Every structure is written in C-alpha cells, then in structure tokens.
Amino acid sequence: MSLPESVATRAEQLRAEIEQHNYRYYVLDQPSVPDSEYDRLFQALQQLESEYPALIGPDSPTQRVGRKPDTGFAEVTHEQPMLSLDNAFSDDEMQAFVRRVQERLGLADVDRLAFACEPKLDGLAVSLMYEQGRLVRAATRGDGYTGEDITLNVRTLKSVPLRLLGTGWPERLEVRGEIYMPRAGFEFLNEQARAADEKTFVNPRNAAAGSLRQLDPSVTARRPLEFCCYSTGVVEGGELPAEHAARLQRLNEWGLKINAEMRVVQGLVGCREYYAELSTRRDQLAYDIDGIVFKVDRLDLQEQLGFVSRAPRWAIAHKFPAQEEVTRLKAVEFQVGRTGAITPVARLEPVFVGGVTVSNATLHNMDEIARLGVRAGDEVIVRRAGDVIPQIVQVVEARRSGNEVEIHIxxxxxxxxxxxxxxxxVKRGKGRETVSAGAIYRCVGRLSCRAQLTQALIHFVSRKAMDIDGLGEKSIEQLVERDMVKSPADLYRLQIEDFLTLDGFAQLSSENLYNAIAASRQVELARFVYALGIPEVGEGTARALASRLGSLQRLREAEPLLLTWLPDIGLEVAHEIHNFMADTHNRQVMDDLLAQGIQLQNEAGIAVELQGSISLDRLLLRLDIPGVARTGAQALARFFGALEPILSADESLLAEVPKFSKKAREGLMRCLQTPEWVATAQTLEAQLLAFGMHWTFEPEAPTGGGSQPLLGQTWVLTGTLEQLTRDQAKERLLALGAKVSGSVSGKTHAVVAGPGAGSKLSKAEQLGVEVLDEATFMVRLADWESS
Structure with missing residues (x-):
C-alpha cells in the first residue's frame, strides 16, 4: 500500500505532539493535557501505523514507553523493562482482550480463567530493589528501560519498609508499585500552598510526581505520600508463589502495602462485575484511580502469553470515564447570588467528562481567573470528580491562536x-485597621435586584431555614417576575388565590402551600437567623448565635467585640453580623417579618456559660491596647478594679501600677487620648452589663436538663449512616453542644464513619483523630442524652 503524503504528515504531527507531552510529563513533571487527551493521540498514531506499517520506525513513540529522564538524578537501568499496559476504553475492547487471551492459550472455556483485579492508582510507577531483605535502591519507571535513582527520597516514606519483615524472601527481590498521594493529603498540601501564596498542584498525581523528584529528601519527607505494590520484577535466590495475587499477599506478609480492593475473579463476567462494582465506589475511595488493571493470575500462563513491543499480552487497564478533558472556553458569564456576589461562570464547548456531558464550569472569582491566566477562547483542562462541580484547572497555553480575549468584571x-x-x-488589630481589596465583587442593588431577591427567597424557604414545603425555585421565580413578592415578608401576605395564578398550582396545592407558609410563622430562633442570609453565617454559626445570645433583640444590638466571645466567631464574621444588623434595609425586613406574625421559639436569656464570664482583664485584652498583653491587663484589673477609673487615669497614676511596663503605659495613654476608643470601651462594658456577661453579674445555678457534654468539641460525619440520617445525627450532636464540621483537621474531636467513608476517614486516621462506627456512636449518644 502506497503511503499518502497527508498520512505521513499527520503521523509526524502526532509523533511530535506525543513527544512534547512525554517531555512535559516525564522530564518536567508539568503535564500539559489530561491522560485522556494523550491516550487519544497515542491511539490515533497506533491506528495510522496499523494501516500503514511503513510508518513504523524505531523512534516512533509506539515502539517505546517514554523519554529519558531529567539529569538531576543518577540514571538506573532496569534489569527487566518496566513496560506499560494496553488500555480498554469500552466493554467491547475488554471483551476483545479476553477473547485474545482465550485464543492464544487455546482455552475452550475462558469462564474458568482467573484474573487478578486491582485499582489502577493515579501516581508514579517505581521499582524497589531489596537485597538480603534490605532496601538498596529505588528508581522511577522513566522510559521503561532507564529511570532515575530516587532512593533517598523513597526511604522517607513510612509505607516503604527499609527492611522486609519475616523470613523466606529471595536474596534479590525487585518490588514494583505506585507512589501516590491520597486525596486528603493533596487537599492539605494545597491548603498550605495557598496560605503561603505559592503555586498549587493541579491534581494528586502531579503532586506525587513533584514530591518524589525533590533534590532535598527532607521536602519529600514532609509530603503525604504512600506506596502500594502491584508486581515483582527481578527475583533471584528464592521462590515466590506461582499466582500473581498470591505473590502480592506474600509481599504483604513481608511488610509491603498492597491494595485492599484487590480481588481474583473468574472470566469476563467476573471482570465486568468487579469493574461495575468499583466504578460506583470510585469517588468514595481515599485516593484517585483512573481504571482497573486486569491480569491473568497464573504466572505460567503470563509467560506463555508473552509481550508485544511495549506491553504484556496478559494484562490490560480498563479505564473509567476520564475525570479530566480538554475543551474550549467559549465565554464567561456573570451570575448574581443572594448576597449580591458576582460570580464568573465558564461556558464551555460541551465535553464528556466524569461520566456526564459538561458545558459549564465554576471559575470562583476574578482572582482565580487571574491565577489561571484564562481567556475567552482558550483551550482548557476541565476536571469533574464524582458530584463535584466541574472546574477549570489549567489553560493549554501552547494551543493559543492569539485571538483569545481577556476577561473583565x-x-x-x-x-x-x-x-x-x-x-x-479589613484587618483589625492593636488599634489599627488595614484595608485591602477583596476577591468578591458585589451588586449594590440588594433586594431591588431580582437575582438577589430570588436567591434570598430560595434560601429563606429552604429546609434548614424556614422550611416552607411546596415553594420551589420555579414558583419563587414566578412570584418575583410578577412583582408579587418584593421581600421575604411578602410571602406572608399572599393568599390562596395568588397561588392559583402560578403555573402548576391547583386548589389543593395552593391551599397546602398557604398552610405551609402559615405554619412557618412558628420558627426556632436559630432557623430564623439562618434564614436571614447573613453573609458568612451558616447553619452552625446561626445556631451558636441563637443558643448563646438567646434572643433576636440581643443579636440585633450586639457589638462586634462582644460577638467574638461566642464560640467560633472571629472578628471579621462579627463585623459582617453587626453590619447586617445595623443596615436600615435589613432592620426593616426583620421588623416587617415580625409584623407579619413570625413568632420566634426557644428565645431565652443569655447562655449560662456566658453569664458573668467576662472579667475586667478579658475586656481590656479584647480592646486591643498596643503593648498590653495578658499580664498587663491583669495588672490593670488588680490595681483599678473597674473600667471607669482606668478611662480617667493619667500617666502618673498608670506609672504606679505594678508589673505594667512603660511600653504598655504609652500604648494605653494613646488609646485614652482617642475619643473613639474610649466610646468603644464604654459601649462594650454597658452591653456586658445589659446582657449579663459583666464580671459583676452573678451566674444562675444550672438547672436540670439542657446538658451539653460535647460543648467545645468538633465532630465530623462521613459515609452512610443506617440508623439515623446524617441530618438527624447532626441535630443530636448540635443539641449536645458539639460543632459539626464538614472537614477533618487537627482540631476535630471525633469522626463518625459509616460504610463508604472516603477521604475524611483517611485524613482522620492520618491525624490520629478518634473514629467511631455507628453502633458505638449510638451507644454514646444514648449515654450523653440520658445524663
């Protein structure tokens, strides 16, 4: 067959592009496209070479695995090549693989053929060489024949034994596996990078590769890396089991980690069932996987099947739908949220990623657009994992044409x-305020802006807020569009006849909705506070405000500094709450709601633990006097005994205060000469007196009931609970005084983990946080609630 010039040109283009990607992936550790894009290019070249064998040459990427590594590490030549795997992207391709195995082995019944199945970890392939049971060398896969010596770095991984356990290991044993970064560790690493204003990693695989190729092993040691073995290479001076799965179990006995999801199944049916089962749990695993590796289990049959130029005939990787894909960013549109925040949304050329067709992706804010350097018209990498909102993670700058357009708010x-x-x-501290530009842009129209009004109403009626059943987004949009509702209070003015005018409403549904709105007039204070939509105040903060302050009126009056004495409320959130409550429009909305018959349940006095809890020295510390720390505040409190004498003191009197330094004295004098500071101090003390938090107030004796044994503790719920819903478990923990968080940190007291627990469970184990199963949790709940 003659070789058309266009085919030769296309093949050369594919080779050049693949080699460029190889260089960025293997040498620079800066992949420019997702694996799915690389796979398509590679398959296209394979297809061309299959149709036109004359194209095949020794320098074609299909005839080797990758490029030579960077020269930053010593080279290691693999005694046995570390070849890659062929891929199956569909059930038909998987079926064809099994059929080829059957034909080459001459089997009449392939259903009895055993396959070892393992998740295909998304990390970096490495080789570990053990001699006399001791680790002597670790190397990257590199181009399959030559890798890099990363021994010093790998020795820092606690999942890699420096000496094998037990006895009976071969004199020389090469263990092959994957070094990867669990999702929890990846998120923590990126959190640290963002806090230090450093570049973040695109994905866990990229982070693992970058961590392993650090010239300073101490950097690698600080990275949350794991090793998991998947095969052996050189074996000398000893024997191993004759089946792949049994061989891995033996390695596990010697102290090497293997994947807990590994199985042995029978035939194509078993492979299909395993693939389907694990694909449903993919996003619940603690680590990223991009498919399943299926291997003929018996090693004698593997040897009989042999290899092609770059891959074994006895194994295949059945890939999952890609979680990353390349597509074009057509435009950026801006949406308006309930607080007026203007959020950029990427409109994409539709692309199939993560099992669904994606046409929109989040861009978070303008700072994120600047960080990515993204422009309208760019080709971009879009990532979608599970139910996570699709996001743009990288721009493919090499494909820019010059016609791309910058994005402006x-x-x-x-x-x-x-x-x-x-x-x-606004950063406040030591009597000074520092103002800088924030990441959020806001429309100033408030409820006169239909978008803000619509979103505010959707939040107001939601299940965790006013819980008005039957009033969905579409109905709210109609009410706003027809000017029937201009504020949340207008909902309580609507009649049954008004609902009958809406699409989809008949007499019964209109009556039901009218009754649901009427019933919502009786509402817990915490729900009402949450329903107001105060910026930065979520369900937990709303509950803390309600349970500690006890009434809406105190919340409306509370000064920012007073609010900071409540659990988990910092100064910035305190100012958001105070500004919201001081706003004339917001006060009118609250007054209007109360006038429409809203009756707040569970209002009470100030929480017992706050009564008389603020001493004079604590008040002085909160006033942020330059140079006055805890010792100085205590010295002032002992000497004067009350605030007013301090406010009227002169420098000569302050000089008589024992253990009160000159620096502290000068700082206090500057404050005393500032009328605004003096007014703040007097207002704050007056409010402490009014609320019963002042040190002169005698706390009430605790009464029976209402015990909160988990006060101050942070709990996390993860996985599927069977005896309770997650919401029910959360409500009971909150009632006992706990804070329920959505993420695990060093401050987490305990994690309740049900079936399917993923990265949160892994992070808890990594941090040494107590983990309870549901049965243990239920027993403890009963004990706490009965005490």
Whole structure:
C-alpha cells in the first residue's frame, strides 16, 4: 500500500505532539493535557501505523514507553523493562482482550480463567530493589528501560519498609508499585500552598510526581505520600508463589502495602462485575484511580502469553470515564447570588467528562481567573470528580491562536444594572485597621435586584431555614417576575388565590402551600437567623448565635467585640453580623417579618456559660491596647478594679501600677487620648452589663436538663449512616453542644464513619483523630442524652 503524503504528515504531527507531552510529563513533571487527551493521540498514531506499517520506525513513540529522564538524578537501568499496559476504553475492547487471551492459550472455556483485579492508582510507577531483605535502591519507571535513582527520597516514606519483615524472601527481590498521594493529603498540601501564596498542584498525581523528584529528601519527607505494590520484577535466590495475587499477599506478609480492593475473579463476567462494582465506589475511595488493571493470575500462563513491543499480552487497564478533558472556553458569564456576589461562570464547548456531558464550569472569582491566566477562547483542562462541580484547572497555553480575549468584571450588575463594587478586606488589630481589596465583587442593588431577591427567597424557604414545603425555585421565580413578592415578608401576605395564578398550582396545592407558609410563622430562633442570609453565617454559626445570645433583640444590638466571645466567631464574621444588623434595609425586613406574625421559639436569656464570664482583664485584652498583653491587663484589673477609673487615669497614676511596663503605659495613654476608643470601651462594658456577661453579674445555678457534654468539641460525619440520617445525627450532636464540621483537621474531636467513608476517614486516621462506627456512636449518644 502506497503511503499518502497527508498520512505521513499527520503521523509526524502526532509523533511530535506525543513527544512534547512525554517531555512535559516525564522530564518536567508539568503535564500539559489530561491522560485522556494523550491516550487519544497515542491511539490515533497506533491506528495510522496499523494501516500503514511503513510508518513504523524505531523512534516512533509506539515502539517505546517514554523519554529519558531529567539529569538531576543518577540514571538506573532496569534489569527487566518496566513496560506499560494496553488500555480498554469500552466493554467491547475488554471483551476483545479476553477473547485474545482465550485464543492464544487455546482455552475452550475462558469462564474458568482467573484474573487478578486491582485499582489502577493515579501516581508514579517505581521499582524497589531489596537485597538480603534490605532496601538498596529505588528508581522511577522513566522510559521503561532507564529511570532515575530516587532512593533517598523513597526511604522517607513510612509505607516503604527499609527492611522486609519475616523470613523466606529471595536474596534479590525487585518490588514494583505506585507512589501516590491520597486525596486528603493533596487537599492539605494545597491548603498550605495557598496560605503561603505559592503555586498549587493541579491534581494528586502531579503532586506525587513533584514530591518524589525533590533534590532535598527532607521536602519529600514532609509530603503525604504512600506506596502500594502491584508486581515483582527481578527475583533471584528464592521462590515466590506461582499466582500473581498470591505473590502480592506474600509481599504483604513481608511488610509491603498492597491494595485492599484487590480481588481474583473468574472470566469476563467476573471482570465486568468487579469493574461495575468499583466504578460506583470510585469517588468514595481515599485516593484517585483512573481504571482497573486486569491480569491473568497464573504466572505460567503470563509467560506463555508473552509481550508485544511495549506491553504484556496478559494484562490490560480498563479505564473509567476520564475525570479530566480538554475543551474550549467559549465565554464567561456573570451570575448574581443572594448576597449580591458576582460570580464568573465558564461556558464551555460541551465535553464528556466524569461520566456526564459538561458545558459549564465554576471559575470562583476574578482572582482565580487571574491565577489561571484564562481567556475567552482558550483551550482548557476541565476536571469533574464524582458530584463535584466541574472546574477549570489549567489553560493549554501552547494551543493559543492569539485571538483569545481577556476577561473583565462588569461595571454594572448584569441583572439590575446597579453598580458593581469590589469588597474590601479589613484587618483589625492593636488599634489599627488595614484595608485591602477583596476577591468578591458585589451588586449594590440588594433586594431591588431580582437575582438577589430570588436567591434570598430560595434560601429563606429552604429546609434548614424556614422550611416552607411546596415553594420551589420555579414558583419563587414566578412570584418575583410578577412583582408579587418584593421581600421575604411578602410571602406572608399572599393568599390562596395568588397561588392559583402560578403555573402548576391547583386548589389543593395552593391551599397546602398557604398552610405551609402559615405554619412557618412558628420558627426556632436559630432557623430564623439562618434564614436571614447573613453573609458568612451558616447553619452552625446561626445556631451558636441563637443558643448563646438567646434572643433576636440581643443579636440585633450586639457589638462586634462582644460577638467574638461566642464560640467560633472571629472578628471579621462579627463585623459582617453587626453590619447586617445595623443596615436600615435589613432592620426593616426583620421588623416587617415580625409584623407579619413570625413568632420566634426557644428565645431565652443569655447562655449560662456566658453569664458573668467576662472579667475586667478579658475586656481590656479584647480592646486591643498596643503593648498590653495578658499580664498587663491583669495588672490593670488588680490595681483599678473597674473600667471607669482606668478611662480617667493619667500617666502618673498608670506609672504606679505594678508589673505594667512603660511600653504598655504609652500604648494605653494613646488609646485614652482617642475619643473613639474610649466610646468603644464604654459601649462594650454597658452591653456586658445589659446582657449579663459583666464580671459583676452573678451566674444562675444550672438547672436540670439542657446538658451539653460535647460543648467545645468538633465532630465530623462521613459515609452512610443506617440508623439515623446524617441530618438527624447532626441535630443530636448540635443539641449536645458539639460543632459539626464538614472537614477533618487537627482540631476535630471525633469522626463518625459509616460504610463508604472516603477521604475524611483517611485524613482522620492520618491525624490520629478518634473514629467511631455507628453502633458505638449510638451507644454514646444514648449515654450523653440520658445524663
């Protein structure tokens, strides 16, 4: 067959592009496209070479595995090549693989053929050489024939034994496996990078590769890496089992980690069932996988099947739908949220990723757009894992044409036309305020902006807020569009006849909705506070405000500094709450709601633990006097005994205070000469007296019931609970005083883990946090609630 010039040109283009990707992936550790894109290029070249064998040459990427590694590490020549695997992207391709195995082995019944199945970890393939049971060398896969010596780095991994356990290991044993980064560790690493204003990693695989190729092993030691073995290479001076799975079990006995999901199944049916079962749990695993590796289990049959140029005939990787894909960013549109935040949304050329077709992705804010350097018209890498909202993780800059357009925030709200203002970050400390530009832009139109009104109403009626059943998003949109509702209070003015005018409502559904709105007038204080939609106040913070302050009126009056004495409320959140409550429009909305018959349940006095809890020295510390720390505040409190004498003191009197330094004295004098500071101090003390938090207030004796044995503790729920729903478990923990968080940290007291627990469970184990199963949790709940 003659070789058309266009085919030769296309093959050369494919080779050049693949080699460039190899260089970025293997040498620079900076992959420019997702694996799925690389696989398509590789398959296209394979297809061309299959149709036109004359194209095949020794320098074609199909005839070797990759490029030679960077020269930053010593080279290691693999005694047995570390070849890659062929891929199956569909059930038909998997079926064809099994059929080829059957034909080459001459089997009449392939259903009895055993396959070892293992998740295909998304990490970096490495080789560990043990001699006399001791680790002597670790090397990367490299191009399959030559890798890099990373022994010093690998020795820092606790999952890699420096000496094998037990006895009976061969004199020389090469263990092959994957070094990867669990999701929890990846998230923690990126959190640290963001906090230090450093570049974040694109995905766990990229992070693992970058961590292993550090020239300083101490850097690798600080990275959350794991090793999991999947095969052996050189074996000398000893014997291993004759089946792949049994061989891995033996390695496990010698102290090497293997994947707990590994199974041995029979025939194609068993392979299909394992693939289907694990694909449903993919996103619940503590680590990233991109498919399943299926291997003929018997090693004598593996030897009989042999190899092609770059892969064994006895194994295949059946890939899952890609979680990353390349597509084009057509445009960026801006949406308006309930607090007026203007959020950029990427409109994409539709692409199939993570099992669904994606046409939109989040861009978070303008700072994220600047960090990515993304422009309209760019080709971008989109990632979607499980139910996570698709996001753009990288720009493919090499494919830019020069016609891409920079993205700018609109000057006016795209919904109502009001001005768009950039938020400000105010850092307060030691009597000074530092103002800087925030990441959020907001429409100033508030409830006159239909978008904000619609989103505010959707939040207001939601299940965890006012819980008005039957009032969905579509109905709210109709009410807003027809000017029937202009604030949350208008919902309580609607009649049955109003609902009959809406699409989809008949007499019974209208009556039901009217009754649901009427029933919501009786609402717990915590739910009402959450329903108001105060910026930065979620369900947990709303509950803390309600349970500690006890009434809406105290919340409306509370000064920012007073709010910071409540659990988990910092100064910035305190100012958000205070500003919301001081806003004339918001006060009108609250008054209007109360006028419509809202009756707040569970209002009470200030929480017992806050009564009389703020001493004079604690008040002075909270006033942020330059140079005055805890010792100085205690010295002032002992000497004066009350705030007013301090406010009227002069420098000569302050000089008489024992253990009160000159620096502290100068700082306090500057404050005393500032009328605003003096007014703040007097207002704060007056409010402590009014609320019963002042040190002169005598706390009430605790009464029976209402015990909160988990006060101050942070709990996390993960996985599927069978006796309770997650919401029910959360409610009971909150009632006992606990804070229920969505993430695990060093401050987490305990984690309740049901079946399917994923990265949160892994992080808890990594941090040494107590983990309870549901049965143990239920027993403890009963004990706490009965005490």
């Amino acid at each position: 609109p000057e006016h709200c795209p919904v109502c036309g009001s001005d768009v203002e950039r938020s400000q970050l």
